[in-house]
Amino acid sequence: MSEQQFEPNIIAFVCTYCTYAGADLAGTSRLKYAPNVRIVRLPCTGRISPMFILKALQKGADGVLVSGCHPGDCHFTHGNYHARRRWMVFRSLLEFTGISPERVKYSWISAAEGSKFADLINSVTEDIRKLGPFDQYQQMIKDAQSPATL
Amino acid sequence: MAKIGVFICHCGENIAAKVDCTKLAAAMGEHPGVAVSVEYKYFCSDPGQESVKKAIRDNNLTGIVIAACSPRMHEATFRKACAEAGLNPYLCEIANIREQCSWVHTDSDMATEKAMDITRSMIEKVKRNNKLQPIEVPVTRRALVIGGGIAGLQAALDIANAGQEVVLVEREPSLGGHMAQLSETFPTLDCSQCIMTPRMVETAQHPNIRLLTYAEVESVDGYIGNFKVRIRMKSRYVDTHKCTGCGDCMTKCPVKKISSEFDCGLGKRTAIYTPFAQSVPNIPIIDTASCIYFKNGKCKMCQKSCQINAIDFEMQDEFIDLEIGAIVVATGFQIQNTAMYGEYGYGKFPDVITGLQFERLATASGPTAGKILRPSDGKEPENVVFIQCAGSRDPSKGVRYCSKICCMYTAKHAMLYAHKAHGGKTNIFYMDIRAAGKGYDEFTRRAIEEDEASYIRGRVSKVWQENGKLMVRGVDTLLGRPVTVAADMVVLATAMVPQPNAKEFAKIIGIAYDEYGFYNEAHLKLRPVESSTAGVFLAGACQSPKDIPDSVAQASASASKVLALFSKEKLEREPVIAINNEATCAGCWGCVLACPYNAIEKKDICDRSGRLIKQVAYVNPGLCQGCGTCVTFCRSNSLDLAGFTEKQIFAEVMGL
Numbered sequence: 001m002s003e004q005q006f007e008p009n010i011i012a013f014v015c016t017y018c019t020y021a022g023a024d025l026a027g028t029s030r031l032k033y034a035p036n037v038r039i040v041r042l043p044c045t046g047r048i049s050p051m052f053i054l055k056a057l058q059k060g061a062d063g064v065l066v067s068g069c070h071p072g073d074c075h076f077t078h079g080n081y082h083a084r085r086r087w088m089v090f091r092s093l094l095e096f097t098g099i100s101p102e103r104v105k106y107s108w109i110s111a112a113e114g115s116k117f118a119d120l121i122n123s124v125t126e127d128i129r130k131l132g133p134f135d136q137y138q139q140m141i142k143d144a145q146s147p148a149t150l
Numbered sequence: 151m152a153k154i155g156v157f158i159c160h161c162g163e164n165i166a167a168k169v170d171c172t173k174l175a176a177a178m179g180e181h182p183g184v185a186v187s188v189e190y191k192y193f194c195s196d197p198g199q200e201s202v203k204k205a206i207r208d209n210n211l212t213g214i215v216i217a218a219c220s221p222r223m224h225e226a227t228f229r230k231a232c233a234e235a236g237l238n239p240y241l242c243e244i245a246n247i248r249e250q251c252s253w254v255h256t257d258s259d260m261a262t263e264k265a266m267d268i269t270r271s272m273i274e275k276v277k278r279n280n281k282l283q284p285i286e287v288p289v290t291r292r293a294l295v296i297g298g299g300i301a302g303l304q305a306a307l308d309i310a311n312a313g314q315e316v317v318l319v320e321r322e323p324s325l326g327g328h329m330a331q332l333s334e335t336f337p338t339l340d341c342s343q344c345i346m347t348p349r350m351v352e353t354a355q356h357p358n359i360r361l362l363t364y365a366e367v368e369s370v371d372g373y374i375g376n377f378k379v380r381i382r383m384k385s386r387y388v389d390t391h392k393c394t395g396c397g398d399c400m401t402k403c404p405v406k407k408i409s410s411e412f413d414c415g416l417g418k419r420t421a422i423y424t425p426f427a428q429s430v431p432n433i434p435i436i437d438t439a440s441c442i443y444f445k446n447g448k449c450k451m452c453q454k455s456c457q458i459n460a461i462d463f464e465m466q467d468e469f470i471d472l473e474i475g476a477i478v479v480a481t482g483f484q485i486q487n488t489a490m491y492g493e494y495g496y497g498k499f500p501d502v503i504t505g506l507q508f509e510r511l512a513t514a515s516g517p518t519a520g521k522i523l524r525p526s527d528g529k530e531p532e533n534v535v536f537i538q539c540a541g542s543r544d545p546s547k548g549v550r551y552c553s554k555i556c557c558m559y560t561a562k563h564a565m566l567y568a569h570k571a572h573g574g575k576t577n578i579f580y581m582d583i584r585a586a587g588k589g590y591d592e593f594t595r596r597a598i599e600e601d602e603a604s605y606i607r608g609r610v611s612k613v614w615q616e617n618g619k620l621m622v623r624g625v626d627t628l629l630g631r632p633v634t635v636a637a638d639m640v641v642l643a644t645a646m647v648p649q650p651n652a653k654e655f656a657k658i659i660g661i662a663y664d665e666y667g668f669y670n671e672a673h674l675k676l677r678p679v680e681s682s683t684a685g686v687f688l689a690g691a692c693q694s695p696k697d698i699p700d701s702v703a704q705a706s707a708s709a710s711k712v713l714a715l716f717s718k719e720k721l722e723r724e725p726v727i728a729i730n731n732e733a734t735c736a737g738c739w740g741c742v743l744a745c746p747y748n749a750i751e752k753k754d755i756c757d758r759s760g761r762l763i764k765q766v767a768y769v770n771p772g773l774c775q776g777c778g779t780c781v782t783f784c785r786s787n788s789l790d791l792a793g794f795t796e797k798q799i800f801a802e803v804m805g806l
Contacts, residue, residue: 011806024220027249035260038267038806039250041221042794043726046744047778049796055803075673076777077662077682077746086782118254 008062008128010037013048015079018069018110025114033118034125037065044068046079050090053104058137063103063128067120070108080108102131152183152277155211156269157202159193159218161248168252169265174217177266181273185209194224202228203235211237213276217245217269238281240725240793245272267806274805278798282725287772289375290475291315291716296367296659297480299327300698301690301705303349305478308709310358314716317472318353319381320363324429325350327482331412333512333520335698336562337593343428343515350430364435368469370477370659373749373772374685375721377474385465387436388422392460395432399452399461400424408440410517414507416525417517422452422461427515436461476685476712479659479669480705481652483691486541486548486645494540494642495613500526501620502613502640505559512566522570524639530571531638535622536560537610538580541645549645549666554695556643557584561594563641564603576603577635579610579624587697606633613640646695660748661686669693679707682746684773687711726776726793728769735766735788741780742767749773750780 014020020041026033042048045068053064066087068080084106091101105124109117156178160166171189179187186205192198193216205211214237216228221244229239247265255261291314295306298320306318324330330350332342354361368380388399403420410417412425419425421440424432442449443463453461485506488496495502501524503511514520524531538560541548557580564576583605585591597603610624619636626633648667649655656663661681662670669692672680679687689705690696696704715721728741732755742750753768767789769780778791790796 009806011803021222024222024246024249027220027253030253032256033254035251035255035257035264038264038271039246040271040799040802040806042778042799043791044777044779047782047791047794049782051796052799052803055800056806059803059806061806072674076775076779077670077672079746079777079779082744082779082782 006129006132008036008125008133009060010063010065010124010128011056011059011061012037012039012065012067013042013045013052014039014066014109015045015068015075016041016043017075018073018108019067019117021111022109022113022117025111026117029114031115031118033121036125036128037121044074044076044079045083046074046076048083048086050086050093053090057099057103057134060134060138062131062134063105063124065105065107065120065124067107067109070110073110098136099134100131103128103134153185153209153212154183154273154276155202155205155209155214156181156184156187156273157193157205157214157216157218158187158189158269159198159216160189160191161219162191165218165248165252168255168258168261169247170258170262173262174265174269178269178273181270183277184273185211193218194227199227199231202231206232206235206237213237213241213243213279215243215245215269215272215276217247217265217272219248220244220246220250240282241276241279243272243276243279245269271802271805274801275798278795278801280792280795282792285723285725285727285771287373287375287721287723289716289719289721290377290473292317292472292474293476293478293712293716294319294367294377294379294472294474295478295480297327297482297690297692298322298325298353298363299480299482299690299701300329300346300349301482301701302327302478302480303353304702304705305480305689305709305712306353306359307349307356308706309478309712310356312709312713313358314713315358315360317360317362317474319365319367320361321366322425323364323386323433323435324425324431325353325361325363326426326428326430328506329698330426330428331414331506331509331513333509333514333516334562334566336558337587337589339562339565341514343513347428347430350428354430361431362470363431365470367655367658373770375475375715375772377477377685379472379474379477381470381472383468383470385467386433387438387461387463387465388434389460389462389465390431390433392458393433394458395424395434397434398455398457400434402451402455404449404451405440405442408437413510413517414504416507416510476687476715477659478687478689478705478708478712479661479681479692480689481649481655481692483646483695484649486647488540488642488644490547491540491642493612494537494610494640495615495620496642499613499615499620499640500524501531501638502642504642504644505556505563506644508563508641509559512563512570520570522567529638531574532571533575533577533635533637534567534639534641535620535635535637536563536576536578536641536643537622538578538643540642542643543581549647551666551695552584553643553646554584555646555697557582558587558590558593558697560641560643561585561597561603564597565601568601568603577622577637578603578605579608579622580605581607581609587699608633646691648692652692659683659686662746679704679711683748684775685715721772723771724776726791727771727774728776728778728780728789728791730767730769731788731790732766734786736786737765737767738785739767740783740785741789744780744783746777746779747773747775749775
């Protein structure tokens with residue numbers, strides 16, 4: 001591999017009321033942050049299924065970010081609490097499957113926290129960059145397709 | 151076969167300066183399913199929108215992606231353009247390449263690459279979008295206001311004055327609530343009765359208000375715009391149509407020594423009674439627990455005295471079924487039972503009273519005709535001690551929250567006492583003086599400076615009786631020493647707590663409550679008067695401790711929400727709601743638990759002969775707010791969220 005810096009692919013699942021609005025605020029404030037994150041907009045973090053996270057990792061994302069309203073601020077009263085509870089359970093499943101839970105980040109960003117959003121994207125990008133590419137899954141596919149393992 | 155149109159907006163230089171729009175348009179044109187991929191300087195402009203509409207018509211597009219600013223800016227604009235071009239508006243998606251791309255990245259190549267990913271994922275999503283129709287829910291233009299205190303009256307009058315029908319239900323025999331019990335109100339010291347009773351009369355006489363007193367809400371079914379409410383009319387044993395309110399029955403009633411609830415036990419009433427002289431409606435009820443006839447079948451003095459034969463001992467409870475479009479809950483509060491504070495001696499020493507009892511003493515129409523007299527011997531006290539936070543802000547024995555009104559009414563009590571008993575001394579034990587509000591701090595200063603209320607910062611540890619005096623022992627934390635005050639009367643500023651049946655009642659209406667039993671608003675800051683259930687609004691102290699101005703403001707706010715709801719014949723809502731696949735639903739009811747809006751019901755699936763085959767979940771489109779929490783909860787993948795389906799999101803992820 002060349003000396004070129006590794007640019008991770010990160011997929012973010014965010015709620016439309018807080019974090020998506022926070023990301024828009026970062027834009028209207030013309031803050032600059034790393035271009036590695038792609039956002040998928042959902043009505044609420046309560047809508048985020050662990051399957052989405054797995055799908056993102058399967059698709060080739062090196063990291064996943066989930067972000068919604070602060071606890072107590074959910075537009076839908078408590079969707080973010082559901083998301084948090086799911087994450088607590090899902091985390092151990094990730095560990096069990098051998099995927100570092102470090103690759104999945106949870107955070108709360110309100111619609112007023114544009115600069116916090118920019119900082120978060122930068123720090124998540126840095127963290128995932130340190131972890132390196134997520135190639136376990138691709139490797140597994142390759143191994144599974146080789147007749148020797150079957 | 152999908153025919154997607156991709157429209158890439160330069161937004162002047164805002165996008166084009168960072169993102170290579172020509173390259174983006176060319177690349178998207180290559181993407182499978184894309185029929186048109188064009189760029190333009192401003193798609194949101196009139197000619198821009200026209201070009202989008204023309205492209206939709208000319209190419210029979212099955213969906214469009216506008217790669218431009220945030221959907222929060224112009225999603226509505228382009229959806230409207232779609233509809234005008236004959237395309238279902240929900241077949242339009244926005245790729246946000248301005249706020250979340252061109253504005254926030256410095257490297258042009260990387261920004262272009264990101265813009266491609268964003269646009270591609272939206273193309274993949276829109277391919278799987280379904281045609282959605284706005285949900286139309288019919289609205290019954292009749293509001294139910296529960297509670298006839300100041301908040302309920304204000305809400306009912308505001309709605310009725312706007313020309314809409316209102317049904318006002320009050321549990322007690324008369325309107326008025328707690329405000330009718332008060333003497334004078336802070337910070338203006340105007341008499342509560344003087345401002346309250348005209349409101350009560352206006353409500354009772356309003357052509358748009360149907361008043362149901364001594365009635366309780368029995369059940370609430372249905373959803374926003376379409377509630378079905380059953381009201382129990384408790385039997386008064388007095389015919390409300392005949393009774394003229396002359397009061398002869400009350401004069402003749404031989405049972406005269408029942409402690410009056412309205413006077414907080416300081417006054418007496420008869421067995422057939424109206425709670426207070428200005429009751430609205432001015433129709434008595436019979437208290438069956440005290441009435442001699444109901445106890446041993448004899449007496450009937452009231453019936454004999456009634457010249458119009460309005461008394462009917464055989465009367466039964468009646469039920470009224472109502473169709474209701476919106477509900478305002480204004481059920482109010484209670485004061486905490488202070489007997490748990492043994493150290494203050496409430497219940498043990500008759501001259502230790504609550505703030506509400508003091509209100510009754512200070513009221514011109516109260517049991518002492520406005521004279522501050524000791525309940526024990528009827529003498530005017532020379533020294534009164536007020537204890538603030540007798541229950542509030544006390545996590546160990548009382549409640550954790552601040553009851554908000556006590557600092558103000560204690561200052562008012564001190565003033566009233568000073569005005570009525572010249573030369574009387576007041577000492578007020580307090581933790582903090584919380585006087586935030588228009589004219590409030592000035593008011594407490596007046597109590598201190600003009601009416602010589604002496605504030606002692608500290609708590610009281612014990613009240614005991616000695617030589618006919620109440621000895622109050624506390625601490626003065628500012629001087630750092632214990633103090634003992636000999637008082638003739640002690641007034642406790644008791645905590646405001648929810649109604650004792652608040653939680654059960656919340657379950658009847660289907661709204662959420664907090665740990666104490668105060669009703670939860672949909673959003674503390676942005677939706678403070680809406681409950682978590684669509685079509686149910688909150689007003690007054692049932693939501694949190696409040697003073698009169700706040701209760702009235704919240705009631706008017708609730709009324710305006712109701713009127714907005716009633717401004718249309720049909721309620722139109724975004725069709726982003728959960729939909730259930732009844733074929734695969736196993737009826738585990740996980741979704742019912744997850745739903746914050748009680749929008750999911752159990753639905754019977756029967757065969758042709760009407761035998762129950764299974765029960766499945768049914769999402770009520772009138773109640774569902776479209777958060778999607780239930781979808782993720784669904785174990786059999788039967789639920790899905792229109793506009794954000796599993797297919798759409800997976801496609802979106804795969805497009806990235």
